[in-house]
Amino acid sequence: MTPTIKDIAKKADVSIATVSLVIHNNKRISEETKKKVNKAIKELNYHPSGSARGLVSGKTGNIGFILTNDHFLRSEPFYTRIFLGAEFEAREKQLYILLTTVPSEVKKGEKLPRFVLERNVDGVILVGKVPVEIVNGLKKYDLPLIFIDYEIPMEGYSAILIDNVNGGMSATQHLINAGHKKIGFIGADISHPSINDRFTGYKKALKSAGIEFNPDLCITDENYPARENGYKATKKLLKKNKDITGIFACNDAMAIGVMQCLKEKSIRIPEDIAVIGFDNVESDLFIEPPLSTMNVPKLEMGIEAVKLMSQILSKKVSSSKKILIPVELVKRQSTVAINNVSADKNK
Amino acid sequence: MTPTIKDIAKKADVSIATVSLVIHNNKRISEETKKKVNKAIKELNYHPSGSARGLVSGKTGNIGFILTNDHFLRSEPFYTRIFLGAEFEAREKQLYILLTTVPSEVKKGEKLPRFVLERNVDGVILVGKVPVEIVNGLKKYDLPLIFIDYEIPMEGYSAILIDNVNGGMSATQHLINAGHKKIGFIGADISHPSINDRFTGYKKALKSAGIEFNPDLCITDENYPARENGYKATKKLLKKNKDITGIFACNDAMAIGVMQCLKEKSIRIPEDIAVIGFDNVESDLFIEPPLSTMNVPKLEMGIEAVKLMSQILSKKVSSSKKILIPVELVKRQSTVAINNVSADKNK
DNA sequence: TTGAAAGCGCTAACAC
DNA sequence: GTGTTAGCGCTTTCAA
Numbered sequence: 163m164t165p166t167i168k169d170i171a172k173k174a175d176v177s178i179a180t181v182s183l184v185i186h187n188n189k190r191i192s193e194e195t196k197k198k199v200n201k202a203i204k205e206l207n208y209h210p211s212g213s214a215r216g217l218v219s220g221k222t223g224n225i226g227f228i229l230t231n232d233h234f235l236r237s238e239p240f241y242t243r244i245f246l247g248a249e250f251e252a253r254e255k256q257l258y259i260l261l262t263t264v265p266s267e268v269k270k271g272e273k274l275p276r277f278v279l280e281r282n283v284d285g286v287i288l289v290g291k292v293p294v295e296i297v298n299g300l301k302k303y304d305l306p307l308i309f310i311d312y313e314i315p316m317e318g319y320s321a322i323l324i325d326n327v328n329g330g331m332s333a334t335q336h337l338i339n340a341g342h343k344k345i346g347f348i349g350a351d352i353s354h355p356s357i358n359d360r361f362t363g364y365k366k367a368l369k370s371a372g373i374e375f376n377p378d379l380c381i382t383d384e385n386y387p388a389r390e391n392g393y394k395a396t397k398k399l400l401k402k403n404k405d406i407t408g409i410f411a412c413n414d415a416m417a418i419g420v421m422q423c424l425k426e427k428s429i430r431i432p433e434d435i436a437v438i439g440f441d442n443v444e445s446d447l448f449i450e451p452p453l454s455t456m457n458v459p460k461l462e463m464g465i466e467a468v469k470l471m472s473q474i475l476s477k478k479v480s481s482s483k484k485i486l487i488p489v490e491l492v493k494r495q496s497t498v499a500i501n502n503v504s505a506d507k508n509k
Numbered sequence: 510m511t512p513t514i515k516d517i518a519k520k521a522d523v524s525i526a527t528v529s530l531v532i533h534n535n536k537r538i539s540e541e542t543k544k545k546v547n548k549a550i551k552e553l554n555y556h557p558s559g560s561a562r563g564l565v566s567g568k569t570g571n572i573g574f575i576l577t578n579d580h581f582l583r584s585e586p587f588y589t590r591i592f593l594g595a596e597f598e599a600r601e602k603q604l605y606i607l608l609t610t611v612p613s614e615v616k617k618g619e620k621l622p623r624f625v626l627e628r629n630v631d632g633v634i635l636v637g638k639v640p641v642e643i644v645n646g647l648k649k650y651d652l653p654l655i656f657i658d659y660e661i662p663m664e665g666y667s668a669i670l671i672d673n674v675n676g677g678m679s680a681t682q683h684l685i686n687a688g689h690k691k692i693g694f695i696g697a698d699i700s701h702p703s704i705n706d707r708f709t710g711y712k713k714a715l716k717s718a719g720i721e722f723n724p725d726l727c728i729t730d731e732n733y734p735a736r737e738n739g740y741k742a743t744k745k746l747l748k749k750n751k752d753i754t755g756i757f758a759c760n761d762a763m764a765i766g767v768m769q770c771l772k773e774k775s776i777r778i779p780e781d782i783a784v785i786g787f788d789n790v791e792s793d794l795f796i797e798p799p800l801s802t803m804n805v806p807k808l809e810m811g812i813e814a815v816k817l818m819s820q821i822l823s824k825k826v827s828s829s830k831k832i833l834i835p836v837e838l839v840k841r842q843s844t845v846a847i848n849n850v851s852a853d854k855n856k
Numbered sequence: 857t858t859g860a861a862a863g864c865g866c867t868a869a870c871a872c
Numbered sequence: 873g874t875g876t877t878a879g880c881g882c883t884t885t886c887a888a
Contacts, residue, residue: 164628164650166881177859182883190857209626213569214881216560218864234593242589246581249608258624260605261596277605279556281511303511450797513865524875529867537873561865565880 165206174202185210224258225471226275226283226305230266232386233290238415238443240460241289244310247464248287255472268293278303285471288312291354306474306481308467311356318482320474322467326356329456329489330363333410333438336454336491338371341500342408342436345373348395348420349412350384357387357412360440364410378402387412392419400427407435407500414439414455421449421496436497440489451495458489512553521549532557571605572818573622573630573652577613579733580637585762585790587807588636591657594811595634602819615640625650632818635659638701653821653828655814658703665829667821669814673703676803676836677710680757680785683801683838685718688847689755689783692720695742695767696759697731704734704759707787711757725749734759739766747774754782754847761786761802768796768843783844787836798842805836 171178176195183191184199202208216222227248233241245261252259260283262275272295277283285306288297297314300307309321337345347364349357361382368375381399384391392411396419399406411417417439421431429435431451442457466485473479518525523542530538531546549555563569574595580588592608599606607630609622619642624630632653635644644661647654656668684692694711696704708729715722728746731738739758743766746753758764764786768778776782778798789804813832820826 211881212627212629213560213563217564218883239586258607280559282559558865565867
């Protein structure tokens with residue numbers, strides 16, 4: 163039914179080897195036969211079988227995409243946007259993405275994704291905090307690995323990372339520029355490099371503005387940066403510190419929890435307390451007042467990862483390239499106030 | 510490097526055929542050899558090659574998942590949740606999902622997804638409104654097709670559909686039960702069966718309550734059910750009808766646009782106008798007041814689709830089964846009012 | 857510039 | 873019960 167290379171060979175009256183050469187654009191085929199073969203291919207609507215090709219070439223044209231359950235289930239479209247970007251670029255590059263989720267807590271003896279075991283992928287993209295056991299398992303196969311928004315110290319892997327330190331600085335500076343001095347930090351899972359870096363940025367910004375760092379203004383003991391934890395952390399923060407005028411939350415999800423808490427206490431945003439988040443998770447645009455945040459180009463990160471993978475697979479580039487993705491301040495109505503400073507002076 | 514069936518055969522001192530039989534749990538293999546072989550498999554950490562298996566068996570273990578660009582880019586996590594459900598169930602069933610997006614407007618000569626052409630999938634799941642050209646192209650390959658939340662009249666395909674008519678009825682009845690009589694309907698892309706069915710449910714509910722249907726209360730001329738169109742439609746609706754007390758929007762995205770418009774005009778929700786949506790898109794939980802809606806079990810739809818596909822592929826079930834997914838009223842604060850009726854009487 | 861043939865790793869029919 | 877063997881559709885030497 164579906165034509166095979168033999169059908170083409172027969173129809174074009176050449177050998178299957180010739181057909182194969184034509185498909186791969188081999189130069190030492192005469193224009194004439196090339197035309198003949200291509201005509202047959204068109205007419206029969208022939209496309210080489212992926213399996214057969216994979217079997218002989220050892221290449222599948224698939225890229226594995228690993229995400230933890232937690233991350234994929236997050237209702238904010240952060241990781242899904244990254245996936246989306248990856249998908250778009252993959253289509254461009256004639257590749258397919260095989261997505262799989264893994265538990266965020268790995269039991270001993272947990273298996274690697276089937277696509278690795280059965281050699282169904284040519285490389286793997288690891289997104290977010292993937293359990294180290296999985297990463298270690300992966301290392302044994304010589305597949306190119308690319309981390310996105312997370313990395314585990316090891317040799318010869320690539321990574322697409324967010325410029326979290328600078329982002330944290332910009333966010334904090336934005337508050338400082340508006341005249342805020344007593345600025346809280348709300349974080350969670352602080353051992354995560356991305357979040358820790360944002361915290362570092364916060365501290366740096368304070369320092370360069372000559373504001374002393376005060377650990378009492380920082381609540382970082384929750385284990386996951388989600389709304390409810392932003393809410394809880396804010397309660398704690400306010401209990402100890404009545405005179406805060408600004409809060410930098412390590413991501414938008416927590417920032418929303420922060421705002422929820424402030425609203426409940428009838429604290430005005432930004433008049434009493436200004437709030438800034440991080441990530442620019444689009445679907446939350448609807449919150450009141452609109453949340454200022456640091457934009458993380460999520461689609462682009464997915465795109466970059468697949469571009470890089472494609473280069474690695476065609477050996478155009480070494481398999482240990484790091485790409486740092488810049489972030490950008492998005493001013494909305496949840497920040498400014500304090501004498502209503504009209505704009506950032508440093509900008 | 511990675512072991513092949515030969516390595517196992519050698520190690521276990523049997524033929525490759527025996528290894529294959531053991532892998533497939535063939536009963537006429539002695540316990541003893543079975544043990545021997547399994548031991549070798551464990552020790553070498555052998556997993557059969559997907560490509561080789563695919564080549565000979567004609568089965569790939571992959572399922573195609575087709576979505577339009579538009580749908581995948583929607584910021585509300587509706588289709589992504591369906592995908593997520595599919596992914597979970599696929600993992601359960603030892604299958605992989607190959608997701609691809611297609612343009613929502615197909616140019617002539619548009620190619621089918623590569624996974625179809627190269628026979629990289631055993632079946633295809635079509636999600637949402639997929640261009641008819643794509644569907645027609647697909648029909649030529651004898652792959653089982655399953656529609657989700659959309660269907661194109663044709664023979665021998667399966668579908669997972671939302672019970673939109675009953676959903677539309679429930680939503681409208683909920684308003685009616687609270688005492689509302691003048692209830693608007695906000696829709697878009699009304700030729701889409703799902704949306705049209707919700708509209709039908711609206712009309713049915715009115716009829717059974719003895720309220721006359723008034724087309725002036727229905728704005729359905731926008732082309733896509735998105736926020737901004739909900740906003741626009743509401744403006745139109747209010748211009749002509751000052752005395753509306755309830756609005757049923759065909760989905761949550763539009764409902765949010767509705768609320769935005771009402772808020773701008775300082776119309777109180779639900780005191781002046783009650784609003785109900787459809788879909789229960791989680792990320793919008795944060796809007797004020799929380800939006801009443803009809804819950805559509807998105808994960809379950811993906812799960813059901815893959816379950817069904819898995820059954821079809823193993824011939825346990827015919828390839829033209831329709832599954833109707835029930836929806837459920839979710840009461841939040843955007844509805845009720847009108848004399849503050851405390852509860853639905855019909856419930 | 858083209859063709860013959862080996863072989864990628866596996867399944868399944870058939871033999872023993 | 874187990875082994876032999878012929879392919880599945882393709883790529884890739886090697887010869888011609």
